[in-house]
Amino acid sequence: MDMCGERPTPGLLLRLGILLTAVCVFIHLYLDSGWRGAPTPQGLGTPPQRYRKPGQHGRMKQASADSEERDRSVKGRVAYVRTLKKESPAKKGSEDREDPSPHHPHRKVPRWRIDLEPWASESHSLEDEAKRFLNYITTPQVSCSSFIGTDAVQRGSAGDWALCLDPMYSLVHRMQSKHCRVYSFGLGVYDRSLEASLATSGCEVHCFDPSLKQPHLQQAHMWLHRLSVDWRDPNPAAVAQHQYTTTRKLATILNNFGHREVDVLKADMESAEWKILENLILEDVLESVGQLLVELHLHWAGFEVSGDDPAVVRYWFSLLRELERAGFLLFHVHSDPKKPRVFLHKSILNASSAYTLSWVNTRWRTDRN
Numbered sequence: 599m600d601m602c603g604e605r606p607t608p609g610l611l612l613r614l615g616i617l618l619t620a621v622c623v624f625i626h627l628y629l630d631s632g633w634r635g636a637p638t639p640q641g642l643g644t645p646p647q648r649y650r651k652p653g654q655h656g657r658m659k660q661a662s663a664d665s666e667e668r669d670r671s672v673k674g675r676v677a678y679v680r681t682l683k684k685e686s687p688a689k690k691g692s693e694d695r696e697d698p699s700p701h702h703p704h705r706k707v708p709r710w711r712i713d714l715e716p717w718a719s720e721s722h723s724l725e726d727e728a729k730r731f732l733n734y735i736t737t738p739q740v741s742c743s744s745f746i747g748t749d750a751v752q753r754g755s756a757g758d759w760a761l762c763l764d765p766m767y768s769l770v771h772r773m774q775s776k777h778c779r780v781y782s783f784g785l786g787v788y789d790r791s792l793e794a795s796l797a798t799s800g801c802e803v804h805c806f807d808p809s810l811k812q813p814h815l816q817q818a819h820m821w822l823h824r825l826s827v828d829w830r831d832p833n834p835a836a837v838a839q840h841q842y843t844t845t846r847k848l849a850t851i852l853n854n855f856g857h858r859e860v861d862v863l864k865a866d867m868e869s870a871e872w873k874i875l876e877n878l879i880l881e882d883v884l885e886s887v888g889q890l891l892v893e894l895h896l897h898w899a900g901f902e903v904s905g906d907d908p909a910v911v912r913y914w915f916s917l918l919r920e921l922e923r924a925g926f927l928l929f930h931v932h933s934d935p936k937k938p939r940v941f942l943h944k945s946i947l948n949a950s951s952a953y954t955l956s957w958v959n960t961r962w963r964t965d966r967n
């Protein structure tokens with residue numbers, strides 16, 4: 599009965615009135631026989647009884663508390679509604695997720711959120727959260743006997759972006775057998791010296807730069823792509839309208855390129871790294887990655903990260919702990935001393951606004967190719 603935009607004629611109104619009356623009478627009779635209570639006008643158009651809110655049953659119960667039998671029947675229905683609610687899959691908002699296997703290593707069930715670590719202290723203070731987090735990101739978990747990285751590494755000091763060439767891990771062997779693949783994500787102009795040296799040492803290097811003029815370009819032994827990584831794929835409607843979008847989830851990029859493994863994933867995402875890491879963890883994409891290099895930005899919470907300051911730091915910490923549980927161990931950390939000392943808009947514990955971290959995936963298997 600779409601009457602929008604048309605002026606209803608008296609004839610139509612009359613027919614509509616008769617129809618509505620018939621519906622009301624029918625519902626009245628139905629409710630009366632089933633409930634013998636007083637059906638309210640809301641009865642019209644509301645969903646069937648068992649989907650009603652318990653509050654509405656309460657009101658009806660009050661209206662006529664004549665027979666105990668009826669009362670029991672109402673209770674039965676309320677219980678049914680409650681059971682339905684309990685069993686509904688939408689467990690949104692429950693802090694303590696009751697996952698039967700929260701740390702199962704080969705989980706294939708899709709997850710909606712990461713596991714939050716306990717607070718650093720009873721007081722939930724920013725100071726305690728920051729202390730735990732900063733201590734965590736500045737303490738390497740495995741040692742690496744040999745690095746390759748940006749210029750500073752070659753000059754002998756620990757540079758910012760560093761890869762581990764320890765023969766313990768597969769990267770050095772994969773470079774020798776020319777089977778290594780590198781993905782490098784950055785926004786805008788950035789130093790590609792590490793990528794260039796990997797390209798000349800036998801790696802297939804893909805640099806992702808959304809500001810490129812053309813979709814793909816081969817330059818200095820590297821591939822450049824007009825793409826960027828995001829934590830969600832573009833809205834299909836936007837894709838349909840603009841034909842070309844420059845952001846994809848990493849899983850989508852891997853799929854589109856037909857790549858199952860990436861030996862090195864390097865990303866400087868200017869505060870989008872938290873949601874991107876979360877996406878990689880929730881979708882188990884990290885098991886395709888051998889070494890992970892990420893610049894963390896701490897001067898603010900980051901894109902789509904919410905909560906008060908202690909909650910933000912706890913979330914950051916929880917994300918990195920998820921990495922560790924996925925087999926990623928930290929082997930290098932660097933912070934440029936020239937960067938401002940700003941942590942969540944404050945000066946706290948002399949923390950820097952940016953740290954570059956390198957992890958090696960200790961569970962990485964390259965025999966899947």
Ligand SMILES: *[C@@H]1O[C@H](CO)[C@@H](O)[C@H](O)[C@H]1NC(C)=O
Pocket residue numbers: 935939948
């Ligand atoms: C803060 O850190 C910077 C860089 O590491 C260092 O040069 C400076 O001395 C530190 N300041 C204090 C007060 O510790």
